[in-house]
Amino acid sequence: MSFVFSPRRRVTVVEMLAAACVALLLTAPPAAAGPREADDVDGTVTWSVRPADASGEDGRAWVEQELDPGETATEHLALRNLSDQDVTFRITAADGYFGENGRFSMLPSDQESVDAGLWIDVTDEVTVRADETAILPFTTVVPENASPGDHAAGIAASILSRQAMDGGGTVGVESRVGFRVMTRVAGDVDPGVTVDGVFASYRASGNPFAPGAAAVRFDVVNIGNTRVVVTGAVEAAGRVIEFPADAEPDQELLPGDRRTVVVPVDDLWPTVFVPAHLHVTPRVLEGSGSEMAPLSVSLGVWAWPWSQLAVLAGLALIVGSGLWGRVRSKRRLTRMLALAREEGRREARRRDGA
Secondary structure, three states, X not given: OOOOOOOOXXXXXXXXXXXXXXXXXXXXXXXXXXXXXXXXXXOOOEEEEEEEEOOEEOOOOXXXXXXXXXXXXXXXXXXXXXXXXXXXXEEEEEEEEEOOOOOEEEOOOOOOOOOHHHOEEEOOEEEEOXXXXXXXXXXXXXXXXXXXXXXXXXXXXXXXXXXXXXXXXEEEEEEEEEEEEEEEEOOOOOOOEEEEEEEEEEEOOOOOOOOEEEEEEXXXXXXXXXXXXXEEEEEEOOEEEEEOOOOOOOEEEOOOOEEEEEEEEEEEOOOXXXXXXXXXXXXXXXXXXXXXXXXXXXXXXXXXXHHHHHHHHHHHHHHHHHHHHHHHHHHHHHHHHHHHHHHHHHHHHHHHHO
């Protein structure tokens, strides 16, 4: 998670460290069961925050709602204190975003929201008894001038604890847990995705008898007003490498998001130039009623066989050296035979003269 500090006011070391520790673990990716529990820095306070209705948790991982401009909707959250002590929690809402790793988070407390995080009204603070659950309502009020499309926010419960520093003293650390609140404002839905910055690189193996590896790097940009999930594949050397990989989260992009994707292509032999094709398949999430056409880009990987050429050059040098040695040996033998014949002729002339 990145943190932006305003240059117009002085930020203390305590604030910086506190902001740096505000890693909000909201929901897991869609394949996960839901929000995770969190512990504070000393491990004595544990709590969870999940979507709910007025009677308790309702099994949702996060909140999805579709509202008209100016419309208001009330939802609930279940804040469970799993500790053996009463705890006072601070309740906050803020704009949400997806990081480069595809995980959802929300702005840290030192950054001001400008979008859907401002639409949520919830109580500022609540005290929950040990091993009990509080059901809290929160209201989303969509402005009259809200733009159609998807708007992301998060809502969380946090505590502020004290952590001792090596040099003495303490630092305040804010820990918070929550879930995402996705609001689609009704109106014209206009999904759109582009691909740019496509670049392929090759890394040769140090072993000339082993293949190298390539990487295809590109940016996916959501130019529409709805969030999309992006999947696809790279075709190279007769193989298809799909992305994201099984262990990676879905690449979900909010409107305006730009995401850099790197697809590794292993076991690629250096054949000077390897044609490749990039296929990107954007998918609008349910409820939009719009389909998106896949995108394809042709590219190539320059894979120079330098190590193999070095081996061939070495072999050529060895063979050439051997051939040259044979030529020199043959020439030397020829000279020796000519000298022997000449010596024989001289010897014969001496005997005839005698």
